Amino acid sequence: MTAQLALDDAGLRRLLHGLPPVDQVGADARAARLGTRSIKTTAKAEALDLAVRMVDLTTLEGADTPGKVRALCAKGAHPEPDQPECPSVAAICVYGDMVATAKAALAGTGIKVASVATAFPSGRAPLAVKLADTAAAVEAGADEIDMVIDRGAFLSGRYGAVAEEIAAVKQACRTGGHDAHLKVILETGELATYDNVKRASWLAMLSGADFIKTSTGKVSPAATLPVTLLMLESVRDFRAQTGRQVGVKPAGGIRTAKDAIKYLVTVNETAGPDWLSPDWFRFGASSLLNDLLLQRRKLATGVYSGPDYVTVD
Template sequence: MSTTTPTSVAATGPAGTGTAPATPGSADRSAAEIADLARSVTGSALLDDTAWRRYLHGLPGVDKVGADGRAAALGTRSIKTTSKAWALDTIIRMVDLTTLEGADTPGKVRALAAKAVRPEPADPTCPSAAAVCVYNDLVPVAVEALAGTGVKVAAVSTAFPSGRASRAVRLADTRDAVEAGADEIDMVIDRGAFLSGRYSQVYEDIVAVREECRANGHHAHLKVILETGELATYDNVRRASWLAMLAGADFIKTSTGKVSPAATLPVTIVMLEAVRDFRALTGVPIGVKPAGGIRTSKDAIKYLVAVNETAGGDWLDPDWFRFGASSLLNDVLMQRNKLATGAYWGPDYVTVD
């Protein structure tokens, strides 16, 4: 696969040293600093559609055959017992346990929160999940259930999953979640705007949502959902990744889980290359979150291998990498029990959600 080699700018922190900051993203940068970095990277004083098109379409193209082949090769790696035990616990720590159904209830969210905190109640060595991800109206329920546990509350926002609403509505949606106590906001980009070349609109949307995440003393991290299944090409995935990172995203996320295909290993590798190259260029670390369709520990381990071999060991941490999932955790718990006891649980030993 080709790698991204845009115009170099002065680094704002350590890059590629293995001693990167503890948290990803642009947490301490103002909107003006983000714009200055974007102008420096793109080489344009005016961040209009023409400038963005020139920069984004000037990124090296992705070799689709190479990307698919690399994903297939990484998927064949075997993980031995000791490493597998570490991998399973790491996956649990990276899971954003998610429920995004119209039939969600406060009781379901409380049950999900309890599972996130103690995935295996009989085993105190089992780690907690990273976060619980819910719709806005259920954020207060999740905040109350997770208070003091260290498990984050993530909310999908900005007219999720379509993103088809006015900016004012999307900002109000974000404000509602942040003021209700959400630690993280998962926003969707306007794919129609991106695919029609209205790049400055997408950039400005992300910047504005990020400002809402930091308004009035709040400090919610921003995950930007690209909905890669609708972007059609790996080149578009790379372009959208760079646009989101230059707009101040803390994470870039593959999918809403409502569009097929959702997360795929080749797409995630393209995004991992982007965050690797972005940190090398700017010193700013950005997280990655594949979401949707990752249901087994075997599949999740393939993603960990890809993370380590594409972006590096720094990203093998829930501050830098997450899985958006609902059923994945059950399979990981079953595999974890198999390692400990030599026997698989039956399906009655794990919860449905």
């Protein structure tokens, strides 16, 4: 553990509550201004392709089957089969029991397999269960683990417990000599305030997160532009203070290419171009890819394709 994480709850409270407070009105206004930026045709084409490359194509349903996961993997690898220049997605995100299926389907593509773990989406389980959940996904071949923090512990001020749990899950990501990246889901819709979002972001990063992620997609509100802006400011400032770069993943509710471009503008204007890469920014989404493909086709042909042009996942 780092020196900060060796602190007790009172010490972590002093550290986290010592962060500059968030001007909520200012954050909302800045996000709204960034959301009005327009980009020209050539830049838009590049932005659409970049957004495709940043998608964690996701299925997290109780009715998921191996066939559905294989079909999703095929779509992620070749989003437009008749256009080989169309990039593939960054990752396929599934439940742990589907990791081996996704890994086999994606062999040789370079696409990552991400798995939710730690009693997703509630996080309500003993630590031993969460660590076993993580280790099983890593052993099955997961390249990335998306964990959820204990929001109850965080909101009750038990910051040390949250930090220790994140650090333990990070260690479990190294099961069997692997080194899976750890995305820490804050579930910002349950954190109530922007100051809590900022504190949870810093706590996750101090505890070893490789990415901080807004949401599970199971709670409303999920990803929002102002919250993502705050998280981008946090990773920017964290790198300035520590030298370590951490990624950001908004997830849930991002469905249109127009919205995705707003997020990319916010990344560039807030954290900077170093984060404009799938290594440092992702979209957690299931339906976003379809609209990105429709908009790519519109730029290429000048006409909108019908809804049957894309598959319904």
